[in-house]
Amino acid sequence: MFEKILIANRGEIALRINRACHEMGIRTLAVHSTADADAMHVRLADEAICIGPAAARDSYLNQQAILSAATISNADAIHPGYGFLSENAEFVSKVEEHGFVFIGPSAQHIRLMGDKIAAKKAVQDVGIPVVPGSAGAVSGLDEARAVAAEIGYPVLIKASAGGGGRGMKAANNAGELDAAYQTAVSEAVASFGNGEVYMERYLARPRHIEFQILADHHGNVVHLGERDCSLQRRHQKVIEESPSPALNATERARIGHIAAAAVRKIGYHSVGTVEFLYENGEFFFIEMNTRLQVEHPVTEAITRLDLVREMIRVASGAPLGYSQDDIPFNGHAIECRINAENPDTFLPSPGTIGDYHPPGGLGVRVDSALYSGYKVPSHYDSMIAKLIVLGSNRNECLMRLKRALGEYVIDGLETSIPLHQKLVAAPDFVNGDYDIHWLEKFVGLKEDG
Amino acid sequence: MFEKILIANRGEIALRINRACHEMGIRTLAVHSTADADAMHVRLADEAICIGPAAARDSYLNQQAILSAATISNADAIHPGYGFLSENAEFVSKVEEHGFVFIGPSAQHIRLMGDKIAAKKAVQDVGIPVVPGSAGAVSGLDEARAVAAEIGYPVLIKASAGGGGRGMKAANNAGELDAAYQTAVSEAVASFGNGEVYMERYLARPRHIEFQILADHHGNVVHLGERDCSLQRRHQKVIEESPSPALNATERARIGHIAAAAVRKIGYHSVGTVEFLYENGEFFFIEMNTRLQVEHPVTEAITRLDLVREMIRVASGAPLGYSQDDIPFNGHAIECRINAENPDTFLPSPGTIGDYHPPGGLGVRVDSALYSGYKVPSHYDSMIAKLIVLGSNRNECLMRLKRALGEYVIDGLETSIPLHQKLVAAPDFVNGDYDIHWLEKFVGLKEDG
Amino acid sequence: MPKQPKSAVDADLIRTLADLLDETGLKEIEYGSGDWNVRVVRESAGTVVAASTPLASTAQPAIGAATEAETFADHPGLVASPMVGVVYTSPEPGQPSFVKVGDQVTEGDSILLIEAMKVFNPIKAPCSGRVARIFIGTEDPVEYGEPLMIIE
């Protein structure tokens, strides 16, 4: 097992990793920007090294500084968290070249899944259903029209290098296609410096359902059930739950088995998430995330597995030690992502935390690096806390979530807690009757796609 | 189901009950003393009524004031928590006479188990093993000598009306008996106004292991496994864990079955705890607690049941809805009772909370009514928080507990957190090798018995 | 202090300075000229406010503790309820009240009844004086310490 792990991240996920390491008896090294000198993960880590100024490109994305920090502090391994360098294949290669272990999948698998067109082909080859679409990149309006006619409207035009909803446009009929195509290409160029786009069937009211996969270096792969992440705003997840209100045990086992088998076939290791769109009983692959997800705690709640611990264990070469039949799925868990933002306008609200009082009691977990007096920097993501609630069933979970949200005090800035309180009380959400467009309608926003 | 529950308690347990009620959609009425006007359970309850001045006898023990409050606010039921009126049979009768539901066992069962001699007889009749001892009260030194000779030294002399270690004396041999007997009688008179004592074998290195029972009004009874509460100081529990390091699944099932069957035979309903001394594979009944216990969360952690919810459900007449085979025992849970006291001298340390930051993350539960700026009153018990940690096994639980204790910030007064940090690191505790005398030796105290 | 006594202080000046304290977040302003000066200080409520706001919601009293009555909580002539119960302002239904505002009472006079668990407890005037305020009406529920009336 590792002696010392460098945590190449910040905020709640750096704290999450720090906790897992300490619970495994592993020393931690926090690397941080000047803006995060007072951050909680820095205070709680065994060692800390400042790697650069506030801007992420000069610190959390500064590969050389992170590798230098690992070198001078004799770390064994690097955990990237999510975001930043977590899905950067070049970084993974450098980490390994310098003799450190990257706690995550191989550079090769990250590269494969980072290329949306190649990823789709690869998973299709190993048995995962995909959305009907273009065979590859679509170059030119003529080809776009032909492909659209073949796969059927509505169609979606997406940037090959895309993500986060940028460079993604829908066309409901042939009349809308030309404009949508041209906008998508322009946005792709502007956002990614690469105008390549591909096309696929646009699903009208799909849910976003993703399967958590865990694989070791010895060919053992399990799935840990699904998460329903349909509640999204501008392609950012807001609430996640497991199990999905739309799935039964048979469906879960069927798709979970397909996903795990596919991951085994491609030789993947570490945690990974296979994301699907689900509509009318059909699953279609979206993409595979080759990292720990923000929403991993809902899976931890219903399976009682510590995913970060498992990630570290398999990175050290340890075998899983259990098989699919040993994975229980008990209870119901929901996560609310709490952002420092106005709950109506969604404008970011950085500032200094006044009173801070997280909820407690049975079935309540808070993952947050906040503390009273902490100054939330304006340089980074606005997510400041995750509230994860477990109940023996969905209704109990919802009631517990309601009371926990009511207890949560974060003074000094605006947060999305009031939005979550509205969502938890919304009849559609209570009934589990929602799709990926529901939240934007609920908050009165038009989809930009 | 009830519409409104009066919570006849304060502190963390009042907050615990308030949370369970809200999660069941039940309105709450907090009754409080003038000293608790700013208490968290008062703030979070739907309604609040001040029932008297700070002294417990004038407020939390003031039966008339509590019943008046229930009457004027139209409560349906009263939850007593632990301590105060929770095991007062007279109060239970009054509650029922006034048409309210008492959320707990019947007055008759409370009365029975409150009389230590009668309780011992009653449970022996329904198959629970008891410590060899006097058939009943021992009156006079001559009888004491005869009984001691029969059951064998060392012997313990205990007040019939006793509790909390008062009126309890040990004699290791005939030479110590006379003095021990006379001291026990004197203390019994002084503490309880009743000099009646009984005698039993004194166990040299027993563990305190208790079984949690849950029974409905329809004859359904389950046991929820055991808690090892051997870590005690002056007969006050300090750390509790489940499962006990000393028990295996067969032993658990055997004793649990005996305890549940006995509770069924005496017609008991609600939660209850059958306490045993365990030495060399033998169990001996100590007493039965006819209420919710402070340490109930460790049982909740490993069984995933919400005990307060279950208590309320069965009080409303609902059947359990599950049987013994449906109760899982998974993982390992430990609770630390955190007191406002000097961790070395154990002197109480009331005061105003400065910075307050409870630990978070996976497997960590905090039950506490503290908040930054809260003034801990000096009138009541010094327990200010309970930290409950769940791990997939005992080692993981201990490591998680260690990191959670390290994160817990309670400024403004002294707490027993440093003591818990020492305990968690002590080799005997880590090895599970401890008995009911271990803690007092560890903290350098002589037993007073 | 002005050497020449004035019948009216420069209230506008003080209001202006007070507004400036708020606006600028200052604690104190001294301002003067020659033998004249004014100094305004705002008590900082920092921790007091903090202490009273850490919880998202505050329980509503189940019973009618009027806001008006709260402002008299420290009044020396306050009669506060010694128990939880229901107030009766007259000895029997339909009979006149024990006392009404303006009445003179003598120490020990019955001024109310409070019923608790079917027992009617007479509340007696703690001092002699004039009934200045009555905060409750008949059959109102009251909690311990709740203001009932003021006798001056």
Add this chain to the structure above:
Amino acid sequence: MPKQPKSAVDADLIRTLADLLDETGLKEIEYGSGDWNVRVVRESAGTVVAASTPLASTAQPAIGAATEAETFADHPGLVASPMVGVVYTSPEPGQPSFVKVGDQVTEGDSILLIEAMKVFNPIKAPCSGRVARIFIGTEDPVEYGEPLMIIE
């Protein structure tokens, strides 16, 4: 400046002074001329202290950020490390140091090397002056922003 008390105070003056308090971090300013004066006080920010104590333990820097050096953090002649790496005080092992305390240096002179990922980066004097302090020794690891030396 008003010589006579007025109901219209010089609000702009107070706003200016309040801004100056912010800018300078002062707690109090008294300002006067002849028989006229003004004094403004800012409540000290208690929360700053609170912010630094809510966690039970603080990570130790992995590398030797000397306490001594911290007191020079705001020194105008401070040379701080522009990167994470390992310091070398001389161009080659066994050779004399680039600089020692008391040396005069000219802006642009090499004063140290920092090795990061096998690349030796020369650190140049940001200004001309005398080397007053050197906080690090050869082969010491340094973090971003860590004080290296002072040139006065």
